[in-house]
Amino acid sequence: MVDFGxxxxxxxxxxxxxxxxxxYEELASVEPDVRKCMSCxxxxxxxxxxxxxxxxxxxAIESIHNGQPGKALEMLGSCQxxxxxxxxxxxxxxxxxxxxxxxxxxxKI
Amino acid sequence: xxxxxxxxxxxxxxxxxxxxPSGYNHFVIPxxxxxxxxxIWITVxxxxxxxxxxxxxxxxxxxxxxxxxxxYKNLRDLFCDCLFHVKIWKRKPLLxxxxxxxxxxxxxxxxxxxxxxxxxxxxxxxxxxxALFYPIFYRFFVWMNPGHTxxxxxxxxxxxxxxxxxxxxxxxLAVFKRFRSLALGMKHTTKPSLADRVALYxxxxxxxxxxxxxxxxADLSGGSFLxxxxxxxWHLIFGDKLWxxxxxxxxxxxxxxxxxxxxxxxxxxxxxxxxxxxxRNAGIKPNHPRKGVAEAEIYACSSCGLCLDACPMNxxxxxLKYSSVYFIRFLRRHNExxxxxxxxxxxxxxxxxxxxxxGVDAPALRRAQRATVNESIxxxxxxxxxxxxxxxxxxxxxxxxxxxxxxMSHLTPRIIKSVxxxxxAAGVSYVFADEGGGICCGRPLMLAGRNDAAAxxxxxxxxxxxxxxxxxxxxxxxxxxxxxxxxxGLKGVNVVHYTQYFNELIASGRLKPSMGxxxxxxxxxxxxxxxxxxxxxxxxxxxxxxxLVKASKEYDESLCCGGSLGxxxxxxxxxxxxxxxxxSSLMVNNPDKIxxxxxLCLKTFSESVANSTxxxxxxxxxxxxxxxxxxIGN
Ligand code: SF4
Ligand code: SF4
Ligand code: SF4
Ligand code: SF4
Numbered sequence: 001m002v003d004f005g006x007x008x009x010x011x012x013x014x015x016x017x018x019x020x021x022x023x024y025e026e027l028a029s030v031e032p033d034v035r036k037c038m039s040c041x042x043x044x045x046x047x048x049x050x051x052x053x054x055x056x057x058x059x060a061i062e063s064i065h066n067g068q069p070g071k072a073l074e075m076l077g078s079c080q081x082x083x084x085x086x087x088x089x090x091x092x093x094x095x096x097x098x099x100x101x102x103x104x105x106x107x108k109i
Numbered sequence: 110x111x112x113x114x115x116x117x118x119x120x121x122x123x124x125x126x127x128x129x130p131s132g133y134n135h136f137v138i139p140x141x142x143x144x145x146x147x148x149i150w151i152t153v154x155x156x157x158x159x160x161x162x163x164x165x166x167x168x169x170x171x172x173x174x175x176x177x178x179x180x181y182k183n184l185r186d187l188f189c190d191c192l193f194h195v196k197i198w199k200r201k202p203l204l205x206x207x208x209x210x211x212x213x214x215x216x217x218x219x220x221x222x223x224x225x226x227x228x229x230x231x232x233x234x235x236x237x238x239x240a241l242f243y244p245i246f247y248r249f250f251v252w253m254n255p256g257h258t259x260x261x262x263x264x265x266x267x268x269x270x271x272x273x274x275x276x277x278x279x280x281x282l283a284v285f286k287r288f289r290s291l292a293l294g295m296k297h298t299t300k301p302s303l304a305d306r307v308a309l310y311x312x313x314x315x316x317x318x319x320x321x322x323x324x325x326x327a328d329l330s331g332g333s334f335l336x337x338x339x340x341x342x343w344h345l346i347f348g349d350k351l352w353x354x355x356x357x358x359x360x361x362x363x364x365x366x367x368x369x370x371x372x373x374x375x376x377x378x379x380x381x382x383x384x385x386x387x388x389r390n391a392g393i394k395p396n397h398p399r400k401g402v403a404e405a406e407i408y409a410c411s412s413c414g415l416c417l418d419a420c421p422m423n424x425x426x427x428x429l430k431y432s433s434v435y436f437i438r439f440l441r442r443h444n445e446x447x448x449x450x451x452x453x454x455x456x457x458x459x460x461x462x463x464x465x466x467x468g469v470d471a472p473a474l475r476r477a478q479r480a481t482v483n484e485s486i487x488x489x490x491x492x493x494x495x496x497x498x499x500x501x502x503x504x505x506x507x508x509x510x511x512x513x514x515x516x517m518s519h520l521t522p523r524i525i526k527s528v529x530x531x532x533x534a535a536g537v538s539y540v541f542a543d544e545g546g547g548i549c550c551g552r553p554l555m556l557a558g559r560n561d562a563a564a565x566x567x568x569x570x571x572x573x574x575x576x577x578x579x580x581x582x583x584x585x586x587x588x589x590x591x592x593x594x595x596x597x598g599l600k601g602v603n604v605v606h607y608t609q610y611f612n613e614l615i616a617s618g619r620l621k622p623s624m625g626x627x628x629x630x631x632x633x634x635x636x637x638x639x640x641x642x643x644x645x646x647x648x649x650x651x652x653x654x655x656x657l658v659k660a661s662k663e664y665d666e667s668l669c670c671g672g673s674l675g676x677x678x679x680x681x682x683x684x685x686x687x688x689x690x691x692x693s694s695l696m697v698n699n700p701d702k703i704x705x706x707x708x709l710c711l712k713t714f715s716e717s718v719a720n721s722t723x724x725x726x727x728x729x730x731x732x733x734x735x736x737x738x739x740x741i742g743n
Contacts, residue, residue: 033680048516051546052496077489080549080566081557082516083674087712092681097453100557100677103486 018067023105027064031101033093037061043085043095049078057085057095060102069106076102124262125229128252128329132239136249136358141242143365150372151380158384162401166393173391182390186468191382192216196466200415203282210279211312212379217272222247225265245364248323249357253331262331270333273323276316284313304373311367312376318360325351378411382467385409389468398448398478399440406474409467410437416461416471421669422454424690425683433461433471440474450678452478456687457556457675458635463665472675479558479677488562493569496548500540500577507578510539510610513570513593515586516549517708524585524708527734528607534741535619540577547573552592552636553674563596571597583610585734587637587707588674594641606637608647608706611737615650622654622740629655629736630700632691632714633667634707635675647706647733654740658698668694670705672713688717696728706733 028034041058049055057079060072076099085095159167173179189195192213198205226244227234230251233243243250253262301309320339323332327340343351371377385405395403414434422428429435431454439447452475462470500511512532518524532539548570551563574582574597581603584590590606593599605613614620629651637643644664651657662668671687692714695703703718705711714730721727731739 046520048546048549049492052548053492073487074489077487078492079488080490080551080562081553081559082549083553084516084520086674087517087520087672087709094678094680096553096557096674097677100483100486104482107487 015067019065020067020069023069024064027101027105030105031094031098033091033095034061034098034101036091036093038091040090042088042090046084046088047079048082048084049080053078055079057099060099064102064106069102072102073106124254124259126252126254127230127250129250132233132237132243132250134249134357136354136361137242137246138361139358139365140245140361140368141365143368144241147368147371154372155384158401158404161404162388162393163396166391166402169393170388170391174387179390183387186386186390187383190386190467191379194466196464197413197415200464204286207279207282207286210275211283214272214276214279218269218276219244221265221268221272225269228261246357246361248326248330251330253329255331258331263333266331266333270335273316273320274335277320280313280316302374304370305375307370308367308374308376311363311370314363315360315367318356318363322353322356322360325353325356375412378409378467381405381408382411385467385469389470395470395474395477398452398474398481399443403440403474403477406469407437407440410434410465410469411467412438413466415464415466419460419464419666421456421458421460421671421687421690422679422683424686428454428683431455433465433469436471436475437469440478448478449482451475453677454679455676456635456669456671456673456679458669458673459639460635460666460669463639476556476558479556480560481558483558484561486559486562488559488565490562490565493548493565497569497573498543498545498547500542500573507580508538508540509579510537510581510583511542511574511577511579512539512583512585513542513547513550513574513589515543515547515584515589515708517588517712518585519543519546521708521711521732524711524732524734527732527738528583528585530738531611531614531620531734531741534738535614537614537619539583540579542573542577550586550589550592551596552588555592555596556675557677563592567592567596571599574599574602581605581610583607585706585708587634587640587643588709591636591640606641606643606646606706608637608650608733609643611734612646612650615653620737620741622650622737623742624653625655625740627655627701628658628699629702629704630658630660630695630698631663632660632670632695632703632705632710633663633665634705634710635667635669635673637706638667639665647704651704651733651736654736658700661694661697670707670710670713671717672709674709684713685717685720688713689721692717692721700728702736703728703730704733704736705730708732 037058039058039062044050044056044058047055047057054075055078056075060075063069063072063075079099081096081099083096086093089095159170192209194205194208194212197208222244223234226247233239320336324336324339325343327336332340388402388405393402395401395406397403399407412434416433417423417429420432422431431451436448436451439451455472455475457472457475459472462468462472465471510532512528514525548566550570551566554563554566580601582593582599583605584593585607587606590604594604597604611620615622631648631651633644648657660667668691669687670691671684692703703714705714711730711732718727718730
């Protein structure tokens with residue numbers, strides 16, 4: 001392949017086979033805000049934990065769409081629930097509750 | 110003419126004579142049955158609660174009962190809360206009078222009754238067959254020697270009648286209140302259950318019955334300004350045939366009935382409150398939303414509904430269902446789904462706790478509830494150790510102050526800039542703990558019920574502070590301040606909020622703000638005011654640079670800005686409504702600026718003010734540090 005200097009990042013690869021619609025609907029019913037995310041990355045830019053490790057709510061939400069909830073949980077394991085992301089999210093997403101809900105719904109086996 | 114010999118005999122005879130030598134009459138049976146059942150019930154209940162709290166807490170409880178400080182606190186709270194209902198007095202004087210008349214009046218009647226027996230017929234007290242009921246029905250069993258009543262006797266007659274009248278006035282108010290609200294079609298927050306109703310009506314009847322019974326016997330056993338005239342009245346109406354026995358039977362039945370249904374009615378809170386006060390003052394915190402201490406706490410709630418008015422979420426009617434009174438009701442009913450819904454919604458502003466006449470700490474119960482769900486969430490904080498900045502001081506040259514800005518202040522850098530400017534102006538040597546970004550204080554995790562995870566961030570931050578050698582830690586965020594003060598256990602480190610620290614700098618002359626002509630209103634952030642009891646210092650400092658005007662709700666009644674991290678589920682729109690209300694409370698006296706001392710309030714208010722359409726020139730929202738730094742020039 002020709003190297004164009006950029007490529008598709010894995011997070012933008014949608015995998016509908018792995019996407020668990022049922023769980024996603026469960027998440028959306030307890031925290032409907034999840035549908036509002038526009039992947040702007042503001043949350044990740046200010047993240048307290050993200051200053052030290054790869055913590056990214058944006059990526060976590062995308063991983064769920066990509067059928068990789070395990071990755072989402074990993075992304076959020078370091079979150080300190082500090083609420084900075086909630087303060088900056090341009091969509092007014094209740095990020096802390098979203099994080100807790102992702103943990104609760106995808107965390108159970 | 111009374112024969113001389115009779116007078117002499119009467120004077121020689123004792124003042125009080127056992128009219129009924131056996132000291133018993135069948136009419137006491139209903140009362141005895143009721144009270145025995147009731148006493149067994151509460152004894153079992155107390156034992157169960159005490160068995161359910163952890164061993165260390167139990168030990169703490171016993172110790173608190175003998176420590177002079179807690180004894181004082183217990184007595185004060187029992188008198189102020191249970192008997193005088195001071196908190197209700199402050200808010201609704203008439204309601205306060207009603208509650209204290211019934212509680213304190215009744216208490217005095219029981220106490221004086223026992224003292225009377227102890228003084229005049231001591232053999233009936235102590236371990237005797239009649240000890241249970243004799244002091245209650247004392248007037249039935251004795252005959253007062255009219256030729257030989259001492260001053261002491263008269264004082265008791267007077268006091269007993271006085272307190273009876275006092276209780277009756279409270280009952281009259283209660284009856285009036287109930288019928289008036291029924292007539293006006295007012296909605297009650299709770300529909301009384303059958304037990305509630307039986308308890309209520311028997312409570313209403315107890316004291317009129319007592320008046321009846323005692324007034325019928327007043328010419329035999331004595332009385333005072335109330336019972337004697339009523340006694341004369343009965344004689345006028347009924348002649349010499351008074352209905353002594355039926356009236357004492359009725360009195361006994363009312364009492365018995367009341368005590369028998371009390372455990373099943375909301376009036377149980379009267380006694381549970383006593384236990385709750387003792388446990389609370391012993392410093393025991395609930396670690397489960399329903400078991401152990403919490404059980405005493407949730408049954409101490411009287412369902413008075415004061416927390417409905419208190420709650421800032423209730424600017425929208427649809428949120429009434431999230432109030433503490435309902436939370437507690439569902440805890441009692443074990444309704445898990447509703448309990449979780451309510452627990453997650455609350456802003457944790459602590460206002461309902463501050464205003465609750467019984468001191469029920471519903472926000473703490475909510476945190477305990479959240480922990481039952483969220484504590485088990487997995488986390489990986491292995492990075493914390495290397496994430497926390499290191500500030501090691503060489504012996505003796507540690508800076509005066511360590512400044513910890515916290516996550517939120519990093520999003521509102523004007524606070525940080527202002528704080529640093531003030532430090533420099535006052536010549537304070539400081540180290541900026543999280544200049545390049547630190548880790549969270551742990552409070553948001555605790556508010557979400559994740560105490561284990563919080564303990565990890567606490568430990569990491571604690572290590573950093575202790576290694577720095579600084580003796581003063583200054584925080585600009587009240588959320589951090591509360592947890593640093595309460596949970597960190599920093600020995601030898603003075604943990605202060607910047608409002609306190611700057612106020613001290615001004616007081617000691619290190620900082621000289623200039624007086625301006627602006628009018629400011631100060632907003633008490635929840636975590637600083639109700640959370641840490643800091644009300645005075647920010648106002649003292651601000652009054653040095655401007656005129657302070659009042660908000661419609663301030664100090665412990667201050668309204669949450671709506672931005673609180675406490676709520677897990679409240680959405681942006683509901684929050685905006687709360688902010689609007691808080692802003693209009695602050696704006697009642699048309700200040701030039703709103704001053705707050707919390708980065709979260711600062712952001713929330715700034716947005717709310719900017720969004721409001723009805724204001725011509727939006728008021729400026731500034732942080733406390735900004736206000737101070739602006740007043741010291743450049
Ligand atoms: S709450 Fe979690 S994800 Fe959001 S900024 Fe804080 S640490 Fe990052
Ligand atoms: S800031 Fe909000 S909208 Fe942007 S990526 Fe994060 S959650 Fe999504
Ligand atoms: S929690 Fe307190 S204020 Fe609320 S109903 Fe119960 S006793 Fe009243
Ligand atoms: S803590 Fe505040 S928000 Fe929560 S129930 Fe009490 S008054 Fe309402």
